[in-house]
Amino acid sequence: MPNVWCQGNAVEVGEFYSAVLPQTSATTTMTYPTEGLLDFQRDFAGQALVVDVSVSGYQIRLINAGNEFRPTPAISFILTMDPLMFDGGEDEARSRTKSIWEAFVDGGQVRMELGEYPFSKLYGWVEDRFGVNWQLMLSDPAGERRPPVIPQLLFTGPTAQAQQAIDLYTGLLADSSIGMVMPHQDAAAGIMFAEFNLSGQWFSAMDGGTDHDFTFSPGLSLEVSCADQEEIDRLWEVLSSVPEAEQCGWVEDRFGVSWQIVPENMGELMAHPGAFSRMLEMKKLIIAEL
Structure with missing residues (x-):
């Protein structure tokens, strides 16, 4: 599940996406405790910690935190607007795409203008007012179906790394495969x-390539829910490449991508008395100690 780091405004961000995106809802699923917080977290006591956003069934998690990190275009969301989703077919899909575009452009930044491209009748890349990057694309109903949201990883720098990363990730996680x-x-x-x-x-x-002034950031991370400690240990061993970046289950891989390696019953574990404070002292999460 992709996680977006929000600067104290996760509830606002969730409400915005709920109003703008089709078939979208936002729900606060975890709140900060009122005790045991670090100094920089005390203003969040009792407030939302996690807001889960469902976009046509696709899950994006918003983390309510401080100003430490922001998303970058290195991870963006491809929003596929399939005419088969709408009663009005392509005309309605175009109309909805343009309305979403206008909402995202308001206070945001255009990276590729909305228009016709060789790969899509209607496509545009925009960074919204919260720093999250979206690629809006009108899909071809005759093509292979894809989910409404697809995270895209953009590897920048002098050395091509995408294939290495794909090979690593698909070899690490079960039931994975490489497509086109x-x-x-x-x-x-x-x-x-x-x-x-x-x-x-x-x-x-x-x-x-090198024509970019950004790379990956903890501002947009990928969360993996693990069945047990053995799975946490296995993923951590492979992905851990920057020890100084490790905290509370967060780990940075050799390509700079941030991951959160967490137990699948994280919500239940966090309900234990003092669990939040104990988590803050950990790097890799130890289930038995939460």
């Missing part, structure tokens, strides 16, 4: 576009 891979004409430039599936969930990746 479209290389750049210059093979050294890596992948122009690729699709892969992690445990039943679609992702996309591409190599962006």
Whole structure:
């Protein structure tokens, strides 16, 4: 599940997406405790900690926190507008795409103008007012069906890394596979576009080269729910590459992507007295100690 770091405004962000995106709702699923918080967290006592957003059934988690991190375009959300979703077909899908675009552009930043491209009749890339990047795309009903939201990883820098990352992630997580891979004409430039599936969930990746002034950030991380401590240990061992970035189940891999490796019953564990305080002292989460 992708997690978006929000600057104390997760409830506002969830309400915005609920109002703008089709078939979308937002629910506060975890609150900060009133005791045991660190100094920089005390203003959040009793407030929302986690807001879960469902976009046509796709789950995005909003973390209510401080100003430490912001999302970057290195991870964006491809929002596929399928004409089959709407009673009015393509005309309604176009209309809804344009209305979402206008809402995201308001206070946001256009990265690629909304218009017709060789790969889509209607496409645009925009960073919304909260710093989250979206790629709006009118899909072809005759093509292979995809979920309404697909996270895309953009690898920047002088060395192509997308294929290495895809191989690592699909080899690490069960029931994963690699789909279409479209290389750049210059093979050294890596992948122009690729699709892969992690445990039943679609992702996309591409190599962006050096023409970017951003890379991955904890502002948008990927959360993996693990069945037991053995699975947490296995994933942690492979993904841990930056020890100084490890805290409360967060880990940064060799490509700079941030992951949260957590027990699948995290909500239940956090209900234990003092569990939140104990979690703050951990790097890798130890279920027996929560």
